[in-house]
Amino acid sequence: MTPRRRADRRAGLLFLTPALLALALLTVYPSVWVLWLSLERRIPVFGVARFVGFSNYEFLAGDPRLWNAARVTLAFTGASVALELLLGVLVALALSEQRRGRRTALALLLLAWALPSVVTAKLFEWLYHPSAGLVNFLLGERSLNWLGDPHLALPGLILADVWRTTPFVALLCYARLLTIPAALYEAAQVDGAGRLAMLGRITFPLLRRVLLIALLFRTLDALRAFDLMFVLTGGGPASTTETLTVYAYRSLFQTLQLGFGSAIGVIVFALVMATAWIYLRVLRREGMAA
Amino acid sequence: MRVGQRIRDGLVLLLLAAYATPFFWQLLTSFKPEAELLVLPPLLPTRPTLAHYAVVLQESLLPRALLNSLGVATLTVALALALGLFGAYALARLPVPGKGALMLGIVASTAFPQIATVSPLYLLMRALGLRDTWTALVLANTSFALPLIIWLLAGFIREIPDAIEEAAALDGAGRLQTLRFVILPLVAPALASAALLTFLLSWNEFLFAYTFTATEASRTVPVALALFPGVFEVPWGDIAAASILASLPPVVIVVGLQRYLVRGVLAGALRE
Numbered sequence: 335m336t337p338r339r340r341a342d343r344r345a346g347l348l349f350l351t352p353a354l355l356a357l358a359l360l361t362v363y364p365s366v367w368v369l370w371l372s373l374e375r376r377i378p379v380f381g382v383a384r385f386v387g388f389s390n391y392e393f394l395a396g397d398p399r400l401w402n403a404a405r406v407t408l409a410f411t412g413a414s415v416a417l418e419l420l421l422g423v424l425v426a427l428a429l430s431e432q433r434r435g436r437r438t439a440l441a442l443l444l445l446a447w448a449l450p451s452v453v454t455a456k457l458f459e460w461l462y463h464p465s466a467g468l469v470n471f472l473l474g475e476r477s478l479n480w481l482g483d484p485h486l487a488l489p490g491l492i493l494a495d496v497w498r499t500t501p502f503v504a505l506l507c508y509a510r511l512l513t514i515p516a517a518l519y520e521a522a523q524v525d526g527a528g529r530l531a532m533l534g535r536i537t538f539p540l541l542r543r544v545l546l547i548a549l550l551f552r553t554l555d556a557l558r559a560f561d562l563m564f565v566l567t568g569g570g571p572a573s574t575t576e577t578l579t580v581y582a583y584r585s586l587f588q589t590l591q592l593g594f595g596s597a598i599g600v601i602v603f604a605l606v607m608a609t610a611w612i613y614l615r616v617l618r619r620e621g622m623a624a
Numbered sequence: 625m626r627v628g629q630r631i632r633d634g635l636v637l638l639l640l641a642a643y644a645t646p647f648f649w650q651l652l653t654s655f656k657p658e659a660e661l662l663v664l665p666p667l668l669p670t671r672p673t674l675a676h677y678a679v680v681l682q683e684s685l686l687p688r689a690l691l692n693s694l695g696v697a698t699l700t701v702a703l704a705l706a707l708g709l710f711g712a713y714a715l716a717r718l719p720v721p722g723k724g725a726l727m728l729g730i731v732a733s734t735a736f737p738q739i740a741t742v743s744p745l746y747l748l749m750r751a752l753g754l755r756d757t758w759t760a761l762v763l764a765n766t767s768f769a770l771p772l773i774i775w776l777l778a779g780f781i782r783e784i785p786d787a788i789e790e791a792a793a794l795d796g797a798g799r800l801q802t803l804r805f806v807i808l809p810l811v812a813p814a815l816a817s818a819a820l821l822t823f824l825l826s827w828n829e830f831l832f833a834y835t836f837t838a839t840e841a842s843r844t845v846p847v848a849l850a851l852f853p854g855v856f857e858v859p860w861g862d863i864a865a866a867s868i869l870a871s872l873p874p875v876v877i878v879v880g881l882q883r884y885l886v887r888g889v890l891a892g893a894l895r896e
Contacts, residue, residue, distance in 0.1 A: 432636055
C-alpha cells in the first residue's frame with residue numbers, strides 16, 4: 335500500500351465517521367428498536383414495559399380496524415398514484431411544447447408540491463366547506479358534506495393528495511421529454527407518422543423508465559402518507575379515511591400503547607420495504623437500474 | 625402558426641393558474657372581512673381587510689412558530705450538509721471498506737417510513753431530556769435529510785473528473801485541501817440544491833414536530849397551524865392568513881430559486 339493510499343483510507347474513515355454515527359443513532363438504532371418495541375406491551379404513563387412476544391401481531395391479525403386501515407391505505411395509494419401518473423404525464427406533455435412563460439408555468443405547477451401538507455389540508459378543508467366552500471359553489475350543489483360523508487371523504491382526501499403530488503410526476507416527465515431529440519420526431523414526420531403514432535411509438539416508450547421511477551417514489555410516499563389525512567379528516571368519518579399510519583399514530587400517542595402502535599408501524603415499514611424491493615426487481619429485470 | 629403557439633401557451637398558463645386555485649382562494653379568503661367569509665357569492669372581497677393578519681401576528685402563537693420553524697430548518701440544513709458533504713466525498717472518492725453496502729443502506733433508509741421510527745425516536749428524545757426543544761427536531765429531521773443529502777452529493781461528486789483531483793494531489797494538496805479548494809467550488813450549485821430541498825422538507829415536516837413538541841417553545845408552523853385554536857367557531861379567515869404566512873418560504877423557493885429546487889428534485893429522483 336502506498337503512503338498516499340494509506341492516507342486516503344484514513345481520510346475516508348475520518349470523513350465518513352460523523353455521518354455514519356449520526357445515521358446509526360438516528361436511523362439504524364430507531365429502526366431496529368421499533369422491532370423490539372413491537373414485541374412489548376409498553377404503556378409509558380403507567381410505567382408498563384413487558385415483553386409479550388408476538389401477541390401484538392396476533393391481535394392485529396384478527397383486528398377488523400387494522401384490516402379496514404389496510405384497505406383504506408391500499409385504496410388511497412392505488413387511486414392517488416394512478417391519477418397522479420395520468421395527470422402528471424398530461425401536464426408534462428402540455429409543458430413540453432410551451433415556448434413562452436415556462437418559468438411562470440413551472441412556478442404555478444410546483445407551488446402545490448412545495449406547500450407544507452398541513453397547509454394543503456387547511457386549503458382543502460376550506461374548499462370543501464359545506465355552505466361556504468368553493469367546490470360546492472362551483473358544483474352549484476350546496477349541500478354536499480365532503481369531509482363528513484363516509485362516501486365522499488376518501489375521494490375528497492385522494493383529490494387533495496393528487497393536487498399536491500401531480501406536480502412531482504409532471505416535473506420528472508417534463509425533464510425527460512426535454513431530452514428527447516427533436517430529430518427523432520422530424521424523422522418520424524418525414525416517414526409520414528401522425529401525432530398519435532409519434533406519441534405511441536416515440537414519446538411513451540421513452541417515458542417508460544421515468545414513469546416507473548415516479549411510480550416507485552409515489553407509491554412509497556402514498557403508503558407512508560400521514561399529515562394530510564391526519565389533519566384533513568383525522569381518519570373519519572367512521573374510519574373511512576383511517577390509514578395504517580393514522581391508526582398507528584392514534585395507538586402510539588393518543589391511546590398511549592407504545593408497543594401496540596409500534597407493531598402497526600412495523601407493518602407499514604414492511605409494506606414499504608417489500609414494495610421497494612419488488613419495484614427494484616422489476617427495474618433490474620428490465621435492465622434499468624444499476 | 626406563431627399566433628396559434630401564443631394562444632396555446634397562454635391557455636396552458638391559464639390552466640396552470642386554475643390548478644393553483646386552492647392556494648389563491650386561500651389568499652383571497654385571508655383578505656375577506658369576517659362578514660363575507662361564510663357567504664358565496666360574491667367571490668371577491670368587497671372591502672379587503674388586513675384584520676386576519678393582524679390577529680395572527682399579534683394575538684396568535686404563529687410568530688413564535690415561524691421563528692421556531694426558521695431556526696429548526698436552518699440548523700437542520702447546517703448539520704445535515706456538514707455531515708453529508710464529508711460523508712458523500714468519502715463514499716464517492718475515497719477507499720472505504722464496504723462502500724457498496726453502505727451506499728445501499730443509505731439509499732434504503734430514505735424509504736424508511738417516519739411512522740415506524742417515531743416511537744423509538746420519541747423514547748430517545750425523552751431519555752436525552754430533549755422533548756420540546758429545537759435540538760430534538762433538528763436531530764429528528766437530520767435522520768431523513770442526511771441520507772438524502774449523501775445520496776445527492778455523492779452523485780454530483782462522482783461526476784467531477786478524477787483528473788482534476790489528481791492534478792491537485794500532484795501539487796501536494798491533501799484530501800481536506802482538495803475537498804475545500806477543488807471539490808467545494810465545483811459542487812456549490814449542487815450544495816445549494818441540497819440545502820433548499822432540506823430546508824423545504826424541514827419546514828414542511830409535521831409528524832416529528834407534532835410528537836416531540838409540547839409548547840410554543842418549539843412548536844413549528846405546521847403544528848401551530850394544525851392546532852390553530854377556535855373558541856366557538858372555526859376562524860376561517862385567521863386560518864387562511866396563517867396558511868399564507870406558513871407558505872411564504874415555499875413560495876419564495878418555487879418562484880425565486882426554482883432552478884436550484886428543480887435540479888435537486890431531478891437529481892434525487894433520476895439518479896441511480
